[in-house]
Amino acid sequence: MADQFDVTLEDGDLLTEVELTTNLIIAASNSDERLSTEEIDRILGVLH
Template identity: 80%
Template sequence: MYDQFDVSLEDAELLREVELTTNLIIAASESDEPLSPEEIDEILGVSPNDD
């Protein structure tokens, strides 16, 4: 029987954002000091030249 409310959704972009946010939270919780901008860029996989 067809159920119109049984819809599987997957938003790849949202899942990636959640993963990046989770990585930042873990790194921040493991650090004794605030993360530097360079550390944040490394965790997010970006470089200063990615403009």
């Protein structure tokens, strides 16, 4: 009998969001000053 609680969950969008947030946290932690908008956009991969 299969265990109803043994479910593999993976949400690609959520994983991507967590990775981007982690990258921002790391960059902010390593910076002595506030991140500029341009730096944030670069970290997030925003194209202008």
